[in-house]
Amino acid sequence: MAYIIKELFATLQGEGAHAGRAAIFCRFAGCNLWSGREEDRHKAQCNFCDTDFIGTNGPGGGRFAHADSLAEALESCWRAHTDDAAHRYVVFTGGEPLLQLDDALIKATKARGFTLAVETNGTLPAPAGLDWICVSPKPGQSLVQTHGHELKLVYPQPSLTPEQFAGLAFQHFWLQPMDGPERIANTRHAVQYCQAHPQWRLSLQTHKLIGIA
Ligand SMILES: C[S@@+](CC[C@H](N)C(=O)[O-])C[C@H]1O[C@@H](n2cnc3c(N)ncnc32)[C@H](O)[C@@H]1O
Numbered sequence: 055m056a057y058i059i060k061e062l063f064a065t066l067q068g069e070g071a072h073a074g075r076a077a078i079f080c081r082f083a084g085c086n087l088w089s090g091r092e093e094d095r096h097k098a099q100c101n102f103c104d105t106d107f108i109g110t111n112g113p114g115g116g117r118f119a120h121a122d123s124l125a126e127a128l129e130s131c132w133r134a135h136t137d138d139a140a141h142r143y144v145v146f147t148g149g150e151p152l153l154q155l156d157d158a159l160i161k162a163t164k165a166r167g168f169t170l171a172v173e174t175n176g177t178l179p180a181p182a183g184l185d186w187i188c189v190s191p192k193p194g195q196s197l198v199q200t201h202g203h204e205l206k207l208v209y210p211q212p213s214l215t216p217e218q219f220a221g222l223a224f225q226h227f228w229l230q231p232m233d234g235p236e237r238i239a240n241t242r243h244a245v246q247y248c249q250a251h252p253q254w255r256l257s258l259q260t261h262k263l264i265g266i267a
């Protein structure tokens with residue numbers, strides 16, 4: 055199957071338990087919870103998204119006809135920065151990556167030595183073979199992917215409380231302040247919540263703090 059990729063770039067993972075880790079970000083186009091068009095945001099199921107995931111016009115973006123051609127592009131993006139093949143790391147994100155990420159791409163990227171991570175809204179089941187699953191629940195959706203490595207709740211969301219997720223099978227529980235006009239107040243409230251409920255830790259979007267992608 056073909057893969058529609060918005061952008062593909064080298065950076066550091068900015069969020070969660072792997073913040074600071076060198077990674078290739080593979081951003082799939084399209085999402086099941088928002089069209090991506092600003093005029094639709096008010097009626098979207100997820101309306102606080104900070105990401106442009108429409109089309110294929112980002113750096114390294116395009117339509118890849120085969121898993122191996124995409125895996126090759128990921129490898130060459132990694133090699134443009136380092137010869138270190140032992141630490142190859144790719145983060146599949148979007149948009150919603152689980153609309154497109156399939157066994158063939160998992161196999162092709164693993165064959166090139168990558169460790170595989172995914173950022174998902176949890177509405178679709180993750181395929182087998184991923185090394186790191188980050189689930190970030192969204193309002194009004196039944197959570198399908200109820201286990202993984204980290205649960206990253208954008209905070210606050212009136213209809214989604216941390217208590218709803220605290221008993222699920224994840225290794226790490228993060229509150230990530232919602233970016234937008236209320237970011238500073240949201241951060242203060244997230245800090246207060248983490249202090250009162252130490253199961254939860256604060257995830258900052260560190261790439262935004264230092265001005266990288
Ligand atoms: C753009 S999403 C793509 C992956 C997937 N669709 C998801 O929602 O998890 C990547 C991460 O950014 C988070 N995110 C999106 N908009 C945000 C915002 N305004 N403030 C903080 N985090 C945000 C999401 O919750 C998710 O953890």
Ligand SMILES: Nc1nc2[nH]cc(C(=O)O)c2c(=O)[nH]1
Binds near residue numbers: 066173261267
């Ligand atoms: N540096 C960096 N780290 C990230 N972690 C999750 C991101 C995402 O958009 O999925 C993201 C992103 O867009 N950039």
Ligand code: SF4
Binds near residue numbers: 105150
């Ligand atoms: S589910 Fe993820 S990609 Fe889709 S609109 Fe929400 S934050 Fe953005």
Ligand SMILES: [Mg+2]
Binds near residue numbers: 104105
């Ligand atoms: Mg992002």
